[in-house]
Amino acid sequence: MHLGWFATTGFGVYGWEDPWAGNVASDLGRPGLFVDLATSLERAGFDYLMLEDSSVLPDVYRGTFESSVRRGTHVRFDPVPLVPLLANATQHLGIVATVATTFYPPFLAARLFATLDHLSGGRVGLNLVTASADGAAQNYGLTKHVEHDRRYEMADEWITVCKELWSSWDRDALTLEPGGAFADHERIHTIDHVGEHYSSRGPLNLPPGPQGRPVICQAGASPAGRAFGARHADTIIAAQTGVDAMRAYREDISRRLLENGRKPEDAKVLYLVNPILGDTDDDAFRKRDRLRQVQSGHVDRVLAALSYFTSMDFSQFDVDAPLPDLSGNNGHQGTVADMVRTGKTLREIATTHKATESIELCGSVETVADRMEEVMAEVGGDGFLIAAPVTRKNVTEITDGLAPALRRRGVLRHRYEHATFRDNLLST
Known part of the structure; x- marks a missing residue:
């Protein structure tokens, strides 16, 4: 079973004035809480930590910012600068940061995440979103957001450009010959991409990272989102409600993967859950x-x-x-x-409404671990993405309570077998 943790409000605010929220005011904008989270997840055998992001402070509801800032739920610091700090504190955990394809130029994103792949030793991932709010689009100079399915058409070309850029250096382009050439110039290529939405000459001005390209993460429930994930994603986030819907989603993604010349095991589907744990x-x-x-x-x-x-x-x-x-x-x-x-x-x-639950997980760690094992057997999926608020109490309950119970059942790794995020993620 593969496990990830979804930081639902990214590098932001969790549980303002809630019990067990910790030192939320002093944690604000500081890395310590998230470093604690990352090291705990690695100790527990998780595959990755995914940091959500948004670039808008919404004022749609009642025409004010009150609902966005009263509990701090829409306060977001950019997650990308946090990635090297989390990578430096860990050795195996994948670190996934969110990028809105509609607003990032593909060359900028490709270069940035190739750099992070080097800095992390091959443990960085890229969560692709197309963004949804008109206010976000207006922050980047648009009057209204691009139509939903067209955003996915743009995203498809966007990731194509990034992949071309990540491949603009052959894997053996570096020669590093003492007294000779640093790299073989004949193994570095322009991409000369001219498309409907993007153009890029390339190549990148740095060699590929340890993974070749970052792990691609994507969440899409609509037909356009599913098609995009089946073409490009290494891990897909799903929030289908109930075992039957979860199974149908996995079957649909498997079919779409095959249609794109990929194998079903080429993309790990993780289902969103928010376990509620107690001593009994x-x-x-x-x-x-x-x-x-x-x-x-x-x-x-x-x-x-x-x-x-x-x-x-x-x-x-x-x-x-x-x-x-x-x-x-x-x-x-x-x-x-x-x-x-x-x-x-x-x-x-x-x-x-339960915003982050494919199934209800409620009980002691033994009860919840049993249910997680049972559901994965029924669904044929790959694991779960925990979407609990980032408080130190929640982190401890999951990583020091639930994870060991799963490990005792033989369904969660005892150690990381590989050096890179992708190899650990795609292992069986």
Whole structure:
């Protein structure tokens, strides 16, 4: 079983004023919390830590920034400068940073992540998103975000350019001959890419990193997102609800991989979960019920999230009326569709939606470990992506409680067999 940790608000704020949030004010903008997370994940045998990112402070909901900053949920520091610090503190863990393909020039991204691959010793990954908010697009000079499926068309060409750039030096281009040439110039090539959306001459002005190219991570629930992931991703994040939907997603991705000349095992599908752990099952159930009670009293938070995902102000709608028409949504289509399935009114959605759960995992570490093993056997997937808030209590419960229970069952690695992130990720 492969495991990753999804830092859902990236290099940002977690659990402002919540119990067990730690020294959240003094952690703000500092690497210590995330270094603690990375070293703990490596000790536990995780494949990677993935850092989400966003470049907008939303003011769609009620036309103000209040919902974005009240709990700090949309405060984001750029995750890329954090990557070398996390890599320096670890030896095996993959470190994945998020880049919005719509806003990054492909040459800039290819050069930056080739550099990080060298700095990390072959342990960097690139999580590709197309971004969703009009406000983010406006920060980069657009008046409105690019249409959803067109964003994926652009992303497909974007990663093609990056791959060409990462291959612009042959793997044996470096000669490093004492008293001779540093590199063989005949093994370095321009790419001369001229496409519909991007042009780049190339080559990169640095040799390929230990992995050749970074690990590519992608989350896409829409048909366009699934097609993109099957063409390019080494690991795919899925948030399908329920075992049947999880199995169907894995089967669909496997079929798409084969259609693209790849093998099903070429991309590891990890399902989003947020385990609720207790010393006993009853302790965990009581904890779950308390969390649900808190959620039921904060309808505004879910409405603000829907506003962000769709660039539509949900404060204008009656929360007890049938759902409004969301067919014009140009944002996170898969996420919104999943939320809509949980209820018929906005209040029902707000009080029952579980944003990061493919399945409910609740109980003692033994109960949860049993359930994780059972579900993977049923689904035929590859593992789970933990999406718990980054607090030191959550980290300890998962890495020193749940992970050892999985290891005792023989479903989680005891050691890393390979030197690079990709080789460890794609191992069976």
